[in-house]
Amino acid sequence: xxxxxxxxxxxxxxxxxxxxxxxxxxxxxxxxxxxxxxxxxxxxxxxxxxxxxxxxxxxxxxxxxxxxxxxxxxxxxxxxxxxxxxxxxxxxxxxxxxxxxxxxxxxxxxxxxxxxxxxxxxxxxxxxxxxxxxxxxxxxxxxxxxxxxxxxxxxxxxxxxxxxxxxxxxxxxxxxxxxxxxxxxxxxxxxxxxxxxxxxxxxxxxxxxxxxxxxxxxxxxxxxxxxxxxxxxxxxxxxxxxxxxxxxxxxxxxxxxxxxxxxxxxxxxxxxxxxxxxxxxxxxxxxxxxxxxxxxxxxxxxxxxxxxxxxxxxxxxxxxxxxxxxxxxxxxxxxxxxxxxxxxxxxxxxxxxxxxxxxxxxxxxxxxxxxxxxxxxxxxxxxxxxxxxxxxxxxxxxxxxxxxxxxxxxxxxxxxxxxxxxxxxxxxxxxxxxxxxxxxxxxxxxxxxxxxxxxxxxxxxxxxxxxxxxxxxxxxxxxxxxxxxxxxxxxxxxxxxxxxxxxxxxxxxxxxxxxxxxxxxxxxxxxxxxxxxxxxxxxx
Amino acid sequence: xxxxxxxxxxxxxxxxxxxxxxxxxxxxxxxxxxxxxxxxxxxxxxxxxxxxxxxxxxxxxxxxxxxxxxxxxxxxxxxxxxxxxxxxxxxxxxxxxxxxxxxxxxxxxxxxxxxxxxxxxxxxxxxxxxxxxxxxxxxxxxxxxxxxxxxxxxxxxxxxxxxxxxxxxxxxxxxxxxxxxxxxxxxxxxxxx
Numbered sequence: 186x187x188x189x190x191x192x193x194x195x196x197x198x199x200x201x202x203x204x205x206x207x208x209x210x211x212x213x214x215x216x217x218x219x220x221x222x223x224x225x226x227x228x229x230x231x232x233x234x235x236x237x238x239x240x241x242x243x244x245x246x247x248x249x250x251x252x253x254x255x256x257x258x259x260x261x262x263x264x265x266x267x268x269x270x271x272x273x274x275x276x277x278x279x280x281x282x283x284x285x286x287x288x289x290x291x292x293x294x295x296x297x298x299x300x301x302x303x304x305x306x307x308x309x310x311x312x313x314x315x316x317x318x319x320x321x322x323x324x325x326x327x328x329x330x331x332x333x334x335x336x337x338x339x340x341x342x343x344x345x346x347x348x349x350x351x352x353x354x355x356x357x358x359x360x361x362x363x364x365x366x367x368x369x370x371x372x373x374x375x376x377x378x379x380x381x382x383x384x385x386x387x388x389x390x391x392x393x394x395x396x397x398x399x400x401x402x403x404x405x406x407x408x409x410x411x412x413x414x415x416x417x418x419x420x421x422x423x424x425x426x427x428x429x430x431x432x433x434x435x436x437x438x439x440x441x442x443x444x445x446x447x448x449x450x451x452x453x454x455x456x457x458x459x460x461x462x463x464x465x466x467x468x469x470x471x472x473x474x475x476x477x478x479x480x481x482x483x484x485x486x487x488x489x490x491x492x493x494x495x496x497x498x499x500x501x502x503x504x505x506x507x508x509x510x511x512x513x514x515x516x517x518x519x520x521x522x523x524x525x526x527x528x529x530x531x532x533x534x535x536x537x538x539x540x541x542x543x544x545x546x547x548x549x550x551x552x553x554x555x556x557x558x559x560x561x562x563x564x565x566x567x568x569x570x571x572x573x574x575x576x577x578x579x580x581x582x583x584x585x586x587x588x589x590x591x592x593x594x595x596x597x598x599x600x601x602x603x604x605x606x607x608x609x610x611x612x613x614x615x616x617x618x619x620x621x622x623x624x625x626x627x628x629x630x631x632x633x634x635x636x637x638x639x640x641x642x643x644x645x646x647x648x649x650x651x652x653x654x655x656x657x658x659x660x661x662x663x664x665x666x667x668x669x670x671x672x673x674x675x676x677x678x679x680x681x682x683x684x685x686x687x688x689x690x691x692x693x694x695x696x697x698x699x700x701x702x703x704x705x706x707x708x709x710x711x712x713x714x715x716x717x718x719x720x721x722x723x724x725x
Numbered sequence: 726x727x728x729x730x731x732x733x734x735x736x737x738x739x740x741x742x743x744x745x746x747x748x749x750x751x752x753x754x755x756x757x758x759x760x761x762x763x764x765x766x767x768x769x770x771x772x773x774x775x776x777x778x779x780x781x782x783x784x785x786x787x788x789x790x791x792x793x794x795x796x797x798x799x800x801x802x803x804x805x806x807x808x809x810x811x812x813x814x815x816x817x818x819x820x821x822x823x824x825x826x827x828x829x830x831x832x833x834x835x836x837x838x839x840x841x842x843x844x845x846x847x848x849x850x851x852x853x854x855x856x857x858x859x860x861x862x863x864x865x866x867x868x869x870x871x872x873x874x875x876x877x878x879x880x881x882x883x884x885x886x887x888x889x890x891x892x893x894x895x896x897x898x899x900x901x902x903x904x905x906x907x908x909x910x911x912x913x914x915x916x917x918x
Contacts, residue, residue: 198748198758304763361761361787362748440785515790529792529810535840537807538830540735542771721894 199365201358204329205268205296206231208336213371215263215291216241218251220622221651222270223305224359225298229268230654240373244648246657247593247622248273252280255293259284259349260385262377263291264340271299271310276593276623278315281349285319286395288347288384291374292340298354301481302512305650307573307592309510311481313458316351320399322406323351323458324415325433329363331456335415337368342409346402355480357434357512403459411463415456418464420471424451428472430465431455432485435478438518445524450476460488469497476521477501480513541581549710550576552682553643554584556690556708557614560698561586567698568608570596572624574616575649587614594623600638601631610639610698617644617663618656625670628705632671635702639694642705645712653715660709667705676704683710726756728876729789731808732775734800735825739865742890743798744775747869750878750886751779761787772804798872800851800865801825802837809844817875818846819913821868847871847913854908859897863905870909880910 199207206228209217217236219229221244232242241258245251248269258265267277274281274297281295297315300306316323322342326332332354339350379385384395410416427450431439436454443449453468455461469475475497477486483502490499502509506521519526544551554576561567571577571587572595579586589599596613597620604611615624620642631638644663648654658666664679676697680690690708697704730747734740741762748758762775776789791810799805799820812818820841824834841848849871851864858867866887873883887906891899 196752198745198752198760357761357787360763361759362745363759363784364752364757434787437786438788441790443785514788515786519790527790527792528814530812530814530816530844532806532809532840532844535806535809536830536832537803538828538832540772540804540828542736545770 196364196366198362199329199333200227200360200362201326201329201332201354202227202298202360203231204332204365205336205352205354206235207365207367208333209266209294210236210240211367211370212292212337212340213264213373214240214266215373216243216255216258217266217268218243218245218254219268220245220248220251220273221648221654222273222298223651224300224356225268225270225273225296225354226651226654227359228296230652232266244654244657248277249280252277252284252295255295256280256284256287259289259291259293260379261291262379263374264293265291266294266296266336268296269298270306271297271312272306272308272592273297274312274315281315282319283387284349285321286387286392286399288379288381288395288398289343289349290377290379292343293349294336294339294343294352295349296336296352296354298356298359299481300356302356304356307590309481311484312351312353313484314482316353316458317484319349320403321348321351322346322409323353325353325456325458326358327433327436327454327456329358329361329365332358333365333367335456346406346409348399348402353433355434355512407459407462410457410459411461413457413461416461416464417454418467419452420467421449421451423448424472426473427451428453428468428475430468430475430477430479430485432479434480435513435518438513438515439478441515442519442522442524446522455485460485465489472497474498474500478507478513478518478521483509542578543581544575544578545713547713548575549645549682549708549712550579550643552684552687552710553641553690553708554579554586556682556687556694557612557641558584558586559687559691560694561610561612564610566608567610567612568600568603569612569614570599570603571613572596572615572619574619576614576616576643579614593619594627597624597631597640598627600640601627601636604636604638609637611637612639612641612698614641614643616649617642617646617660618648620663621657625666628667628672629670631703637701638703639697640703640705641694642707644707644709645715646709647712647715649712649714653712653718663707667707672703672705676700676702678705679707679709681710682708726751726754726877727780728778728796729794730777730779730796730798730872730876731789731794731811732777732798732800733804733808734773734865735804736770736773738773738800739862740773740775740800743800743865743869744777746883746886746890747872747878748777748779749890750883753882753886754879756781757784759784759787772807774808796872796876798868800868802834802841802848803831805846806837806840818844819868819871819875820846820848821851821864822848823850823852823864847875849909849912851909854912855905858905858908859901863902866902866905867909867912870906871913874910874913
């Protein structure tokens with residue numbers, strides 16, 4: 186915290202993630218849980234650094250365990266935040282969707298950071314759909330101040346309607362900074378176990394009842410959203426038949442271009458969901474065309490434009506004028522508004538080489554990939570499944586050593602499937618944290634059937650890609666864990682990988698690829714960035 | 726003061742730190758700021774870009790529209806040129822001269838320097854000046870020094886922000902970065918006379 190002469194600065198420059206973290210702390214959370222994932226990682230990093238004593242703040246093994254822990258806090262009547270990236274909510278989908286049915290006690294807020302443009306993700310999924318699917322409320326900040334305020338507000342909404350509330354962030358909110366003024370904090374509330382535990386026991390007889398409760402609450406949620414000051418309607422005397430609907434950060438790109446437009450469209454901004462239908466209708470009464478600027482999928486657009494013809498022209502992403510993929514920019518919004526491009530410098534014949542991300546100098550994965558290529562190279566029957574993490578860069582030159590990267594832990598199950606289908610040798614290459622996150626359960630399947638495959642775990646003793654958060658279990662626990670699952674000790678190896686031992690790892694891989702059953706090799710060496718950070722005395 | 730600045734460089738060069746220090750300096754002058762940056766996969770050893778928007782009052786978009794940045798501040802010359810279409814036609818291009826050329830197809834550096842000059846850009850020997858200040862790692866602060874002259878940011882405010890930003894790393898690191906800042910300012914000054 187920035188302290189100047191003993192007082193907290195009135196306004197501080199905060200990252201959106203930091204604003205969410207402080208909002209949660211100031212809302213009096215008793216606990217927060219998260220698994221690292223860009224662009225949500227800094228939420229938990231900030232809570233770990235800033236939470237007062239007595240607040241539990243934990244990195245968890247994955248988003249599902251994070252969510253379930255937070256749900257337990259809520260049942261105890263206390264407030265909890267759970268934070269993750271968008272694809273993390275897929276992992277936590279089971280507790281998330283079911284938690285909409287239980288009668289939430291202490292406020293439960295799930296902060297989810299979407300990554301339109303896929304800066305650091307494998308897809309562009311839009312978490313507003315998941316909030317809608319779970320039939321809960323969603324708040325979407327348009328700047329860091331709102332990120333702070335909406336986080337606090339989300340806890341109130343959660344407790345008022347007894348539902349979890351989803352706070353939807355996007356990369357440009359999570360990873361942008363602006364001035365934020367905080368408000369006096371609330372202390373964490375006392376333990377107050379929910380009165381009706383029957384509302385938390387989702388056996389069919391209870392589930393039918395609480396499902397009807399949730400369905401019945403939809404009208405109340407709708408009423409809340411219609412009245413929310415987060416949804417603002419401006420009816421213009423000079424709109425020339427154009428209504429603009431913005432959501433979240435879409436508003437900012439619209440306002441950036443508005444001064445050049447020459448008239449002022451009527452404008453509905455949406456920051457609270459469900460979509461405020463009455464406000465949409467009020468806007469529509471005034472205009473002929475509706476242009477929608479929302480980040481992510483055309484969610485509002487689809488809820489307004491149906492399959493039947495209407496007298497309104499509803500414009501957005503499907504079929505245009507905005508692209509369906511990528512993030513909104515002031516430039517794409519400008520074009521959609523029919524404004525000419527701003528003059529810009531073009532340099533003829535300037536051919537700049539791309540500079541893709543790459544493994545750091547001295548990265549242990551470099552040695553492992555060289556061994557892997559030497560062991561597998563040239564075998565057309567072989568398959569190398571891989572996973573989410575720095576080592577996904579093994580797909581790029583100079584390695585081109587891996588053949589898949591789908592979702593956390595997928596490499597293990599995919600190697601088993603490929604092996605069953607007849608691709609041999611079948612390998613899976615996964616990092617230590619990703620293995621713990623979602624690789625252990627498919628390995629149990631492989632143990633059960635002694636699947637003919639080789640699992641190579643790249644144990645760099647940290648969560649590397651997201652900035653060296655601690656792995657939940659130290660690397661030294663991996664071998665006994667895997668042995669405990671029942672992997673044959675004869676085919677379970679731990680090797681301290683160094684440049685000099687690339688040949689040794691190559692030989693070990695060749696031998697185990699030839700073994701007609703399950704084998705696991707753990708190649709251990711600490712992440713070079715983690716070592717540097719430790720020497721610097723903390724992260725930069 | 727109103728300025729949109731694109732910071733361009735490579736992961737590890739201190740692009741984000743430089744942007745954050747200038748943002749804090751603007752805040753201390755009572756200005757409004759919006760800064761955006763890229764983390765994670767996109768950052769690891771690859772091209773890194775940060776945008777900083779400074780204004781006396783409300784700023785709309787987090788992102789700088791193409792053709793409207795007052796300055797591109799490069800910590801590497803190819804990276805600076807990569808964002809040239811963000812620059813307003815009479816904008817300022819100021820970049821470290823030192824290439825990081827460890828990638829296939831990197832053009833001859835003389836061509837890149839010529840391109841920067843033909844756009845009226847400033848080439849700063851940031852690596853040499855940073856080493857002179859005491860550490861090659863301070864090249865980002867050398868560049869911040871150079872930029873601060875062109876942007877007319879009060880040097881005493883920036884100097885204080887640099888001191889605060891590096892305070893946790895000890896007095897020596899603070900002294901190196903303050904010196905890097907001073908050398909960066911001196912590097913641009915003669916060209917302005």
